[in-house]
Amino acid sequence: MVSGPLPTGGDIHGHDHDHDSGHLTDVALRVRALESLLIEKGYVDPAALDAIVETYETKIGPRNGARVVARSWVDPDYREWLLDDATAAIKSLGYAGRQGEHMVAVENTGAVHNLVVCTLCSCYPLPVLGLPPVWYKSAPYRSRAVIDPRGVLAEFGVSLPPETKIRVWDSTAEIRYLVVPMRPAGTDGWSEERLASLVTRDSMIGAGLAIDPRSLAAEGRA
Numbered sequence: 423m424v425s426g427p428l429p430t431g432g433d434i435h436g437h438d439h440d441h442d443s444g445h446l447t448d449v450a451l452r453v454r455a456l457e458s459l460l461i462e463k464g465y466v467d468p469a470a471l472d473a474i475v476e477t478y479e480t481k482i483g484p485r486n487g488a489r490v491v492a493r494s495w496v497d498p499d500y501r502e503w504l505l506d507d508a509t510a511a512i513k514s515l516g517y518a519g520r521q522g523e524h525m526v527a528v529e530n531t532g533a534v535h536n537l538v539v540c541t542l543c544s545c546y547p548l549p550v551l552g553l554p555p556v557w558y559k560s561a562p563y564r565s566r567a568v569i570d571p572r573g574v575l576a577e578f579g580v581s582l583p584p585e586t587k588i589r590v591w592d593s594t595a596e597i598r599y600l601v602v603p604m605r606p607a608g609t610d611g612w613s614e615e616r617l618a619s620l621v622t623r624d625s626m627i628g629a630g631l632a633i634d635p636r637s638l639a640a641e642g643r644a
């Protein structure tokens with residue numbers, strides 16, 4: 423997958439929410455200093471911190487979201503529920519928690535393609551997608567997704583028909599979006615699990631499409 427197509431650097435605003443690479447070292451140093459101090463004073467247990475990091479790195483990730491999408495592809499009732507009350511529909515599959523309290527699912531169709539950004543910082547639906555990719559937090563993505571979404575999509579290798587409208591959703595601390603990509607053609611009768619394997623992280627941000635099984639076949643991977 424394309425993971426860093428946008429130019430980095432440039433404009434650094436320096437407000438609290440900025441996650442530009444120029445700030446990361448400074449932030450990392452401050453986090454380390456704070457963590458050392460808290461551990462030294464006995465306020466936090468380093469093993470508990472490791473467990474939280476481990477959870478986000480290995481247990482919570484885009485496979486969760488992929489299962490939600492695959493279920494919506496095979497079960498019309500679930501799809502309707504997801505579009506109506508994503509928080510509850512996602513929770514029913516066991517995915518809930520921090521930054522997933524107010525979920526909204528937006529579905530891609532031939533008429534509309536949805537793209538998610540957080541223009542202010544890096545708000546992201548952690549329970550279904552795990553930790554955000556670096557480019558999602560970059561200043562160029564955050565500004566250009568709004569100004570030139572079609573150009574941004576092109577850099578991710580996504581070219582949509584001119585008649586497809588692009589709708590950009592700005593995540594906030596309150597609402598987190600999950601894009602439901604279109605189900606690829608040629609997948610009739612596929613199991614939910616097999617379908618889930620076609621749902622990439624980027625496709626659930628709207629920066630990609632679900633994997634077309636014909637492209638896998640062409641590469642000899644199907």
Ligand code: FE
Nearest residue numbers: 540543544545
């Ligand atoms: Fe944010």
